[in-house]
Amino acid sequence: MDSLWNELTLAFSRTSMFPFFDIAHYLVSVMALKHQPGAAAMAWKNPLSSWFTAMLHCFGGGILSCVLLAEPPLRFLANNTNILLASSIWYMIFFCPCDLVSQGYSFLPVQLLAAGMKEVTRTWKICTAPKTKIRKGNDKAEEFTFSGAGGSIITNFEQLVKGCWKPEADEWLKMSYPAKVTLLGSVIFTFQQTKHLAISRHNLMFLYTMFLVVTKITMMITETAVMPFACFEDTLNRILFGWQQQFSSCEKRSETKSSLNGTGSSTSKPIADASDKVQKKHTKKTE
Template identity: 75%
Template sequence: MDSAWDELTLAFSRTSMFPFFDIAHYLVSLMAMRHQPGAETVAWKNPLSSWFTAMLHCFGGGILSCILLAEPPLRFLANHTNILLASSIWYIIFFCPCDLVFQGCSFLPVQLLAAGMKEVTRTWKIVGGVTHANNYYKNGWIVMIAVGWARGAGGSIVTKFEQLVKGSWKPETEEWLKLSYPAKVTLLGSVIFTFQHIKYLSISKHNLMFFYTIFLVTTKITMMLTATSATPFAPLEDILGRMLFGWQHRFLSCEKKSEIKSSFNGTDSSTSKPTADTSEKVKKQHTKKTE
């Protein structure tokens, strides 16, 4: 039974991402680009700018990881097959007659299938980034985590830089500043695979890839079906936030309560004194009259 399981997970870890999983990744990335306000207008008025933005959406993680490792950022252009494949998908999504491809890809079952396959590619990118960084910095686990994170979810950084150049960047939409779910889950995967690579986790890589991918696909499809933005990390983040940072909030709240209480007591004493003084004055006037 164990050998059969190992053979299954090992065969899964050796699955090639080209072409079907790469097509799903390009499809989901370019559909997200198409849903951006004004993207269709830009594609019709300036196709070259739209194509360049599309390539950043498709290959942004690889570009950012190359920048972090001081490699040529345009190395992705050497893979002519993937460039032609991504360019073809960009063309049919934006310029297909009657928007047939866009309408078909907006169908929920197609979205679920493509999103699940894209999450599979996320695992392969994280593993590839960690392994590639280890070739430069042997057991440099911080660098390995950073490059794996960039390879798996760095496309948003590169595309935001492109928006900054065009003058359409909005800081409040930057997902790495507020850590959206893809950034969080990619960071978690990068940490896990880095620790496994430097032998801090006693689990084989193919088993870890299988379990992590199942988690990614299941969580993504569940979030899409339920149409919710709640992430599975929310309860853990709340607990850790209370443990690590909640004590300061409680300390400040206690200080505020004590200040309010002391100020309230001070006003009571100040208001009670005039009443006592007035009562004494009334008593003296009354005794004078009786005399």
Template identity: 45%
Template sequence: MDLAEALPLGELAAAFAALPVFPLFDTAYFIISVLYLKYEPGAVEMSRKSPFASWLCAMLHCFGSYILADLLLGEAPIGYFSHNSSVILATAVWYLIFFCPMNLFYKCVSFLPVKLIFVAMKEVVRVRKIAAGVHHAHHLYHHGWFVMMATGWVKGSGVALMSNFEQLLRGVWKPETNEILHMSFPTKASLYGTVLFTLQQTHWLPISEANLIFFFTMFMIVCKVFMTATHSHASPFAPLENLVCPVLFGSVSSGHPGHHHNHHGASHEVSHPPPPPPPAKSKEELNEGTRKRKAKKAE
């Protein structure tokens, strides 16, 4: 039985899930993706020195999720570039953001109220891509739960999982920015979302796909719009993770590295034994010292 069946949202969710994302929502997705590229240090200079490299980076930001998903499923990684209309639209957005006279287009789309609208529209596309990735993997691997989750995750995470490769195209190497080691909120949300969609696809979650798309999209829109409006990088999942992770995986202080550190620290803190006291002077030495003091006093 559908959990949302009793709510008057069934028709709304069905209509929302059937809403086409091209070209309106895809345009918003491309705008925000290329905006984030322009925010990267040196991206503007690269667009002047090497426009082709800048265009390649923009295409990775726009279509990186499709490339990764195709690689995982053994399909042609450039297959999505056969959609000429999407590639032309993304190219037009890239050109306007980087080369529009007086930076007019960039100033318009980066204006915060306008940008928030595009951010919300981008999350609509993200959730659709997660659902489509899980559905496509389920069609190929009917019982492959992990294949479904991996495909949905890379579809939703976009270029974030390819950030190191994209940086190489810009002549930058930052291995410490590995997205798997330091997940951003969209990457984490895509991971959790793809678990939900996998459970729904395998009939372990009693909710229709349309309702799940609707509710998860609303969650993503609220979180991303709030984070963008407040310029916050704190993950909404942090309070829950701080409670659950120490219970399931332990804390850093209770693990072996901390014990190893304390062991070495204790070895450094052990005080050395005090030096032995000087040997007691003999009676002859004491008498000799007394005579010298008396002679010095007489002088």
């Protein structure tokens, strides 16, 4: 049984992403771009700008990795095959007659299949970063994160160039699901590479990929944006930072009690003085 499992995970770790998994990644990325307001009109009005934006979504992780490694950010253009493949998908999505590609993508099974295959490529992007990173001697987890979630991070730069950047929706201030789940994978694979996690690389790749695929498909079927580890985040937040809120609430309660006691004592004095005056007047009348 163990040998069968090892053979399965090894075969899975040696699976090539080209061309089918790469096609799924480009398809999901460009369709997400098309669903943005005004993206279709932009493609007809300025095709070059639309194409360049699509390439940012498709190759965002590679661009950010090159920037961090002090390499040319447009090095991804050297891969002619992937550029032609991504450009073909962009052209078919935006300029296909009768919008057939978008209509075909609107079926839920197609979306689930494409999204699951895209999550597989996320694992491969995270795992292909260490070799270059070790030579440069920088932080491994940071490189992993940019490689696996570059599209969501580079969107901030794209919006800034277009003049429609919204600071409240910044990826660093409000991390999206891809960024969070990639950061989690980056830490896990970093521990595995530094021998702090006793598990083989191919087994970890298989388990992490299954977690990504199942989680993404579940979120799409249930149509919910709740993160799978939202409960864990809430619990950790209460453990690390909730005690300060409890102390502040206790202080507020004590302050309100003390203020109430102070006002009660101050109001009791005028009542006592008034009663003394009434008694004095009564005694004068009786005399």
